[in-house]
Amino acid sequence: MSSTPLHLVPSPVEAASDDAFPHVAINRLRREGRLSAPLPVALGGEGLSEPEQVGALRRLLTETGRDSLPVGRLFEGHVNALALVLRYADPGTREALARDARDGHLFGVWNTEPKENGLTLDAVGRLHGAKSFASGAGFVTRPLVTARMPDGRSLMLVMRLKAGERADLGEWRVHGMRATATGTVDFSGLSLSDGAVIGAPDDYSRQPFFFAGAWRFLAVQLGGMEAVVEIFRTHMRDTGRGGDPHQQARFGRSLIALESCRLLVARAAEVAAAEALAPERVVACVNLARAAIDQAGLDVLTLAQRSVGLAGFLDDHPLEAQMRDLATYLRQPAPDFALTGMAAHVLDGDTPLHELWPEA
């Protein structure tokens, strides 16, 4: 993998239409070895999924999100899928899927499903039903999905799909993150032999790995916040309005929000990777960062809107698409539960606050 900065600038075609899938940027990740970088060195990667490399992985996710939130979302799904494969798959499956990653297949994690017609696996190994809000639908060729078994437990599978197959993007008419091609994928008619089983039933939701893995999307969201604040600064410079004390105060508050989140995401990533604390404590640390970035992301959007004004809502201003992407991507599952669960954990315990998440 080269160490040059990514700068995943979309192609002119991609830039002209914010709902085009970012082929150029994904191909660039592929070419630069980023799709295989999370694999261990022994499997042809750079070991970015190893706990001691968590800082490097976090910086890469933030950098990708800063350049493009849709690309960051797709890359985060790929990294998450490989992390699950590396953790739970048997050695033969791990090797086969590592080869697919090295060959350039894009992975993703598709867990969300429609209220009716969610994905099930019957007693003879056939799949029925669909996944919804599946990023990279039609482009991800190695999705990791969860399928409900007859006994109610959930099994992880990595399916082998062909590009363009089974994806329905008809309902993805959305405020932002349009380029992620987030759609519905129906697996009916496929069976276990069209994919590989990953781990044992219910491994997907094992804690703390399940909830604590949220640190990865926080790292991407942080990149999106950075981009908003950078556009804000450029606008102040270009318009000569940065000397005004009201503008300085709003910009200063944006920086505080951004830099506080940077520290919290870094700590969440370290605590999640180390897994040295009780699972509930690890999850509470990541949930604290989730709640912080959810609020801080909205705060920087409001501050930038007030400072840039109407110009930032015109579709030729860089803030316009960036705001839509960040506002959309901030919507992650169960934010209330993340905040209150973290608070309840600390309220129920008597560990001194300064010892909750000790520095390494």
Ligand SMILES: Cc1cc2nc3c(=O)[nH]c(=O)nc-3n(C[C@H](O)[C@H](O)[C@H](O)COP(=O)(O)OP(=O)(O)OC[C@H]3O[C@@H](n4cnc5c(N)ncnc54)[C@H](O)[C@@H]3O)c2cc1C
């Ligand atoms: C760009 C993008 C790409 C995505 N890609 C994928 C993907 O590839 N794979 C995938 O699996 N998913 C994907 N998702 C879906 C994502 O994981 C979440 O499912 C989705 O973002 C949840 O958003 P939500 O706001 O509807 O969450 P919800 O959890 O429904 O939250 C909405 C509100 O309801 C509250 N709430 C939640 N549960 C309850 C309850 N039981 N009772 C009362 N209130 C409740 C929440 O606190 C919040 O205030 C993607 C989402 C986005 C935005």
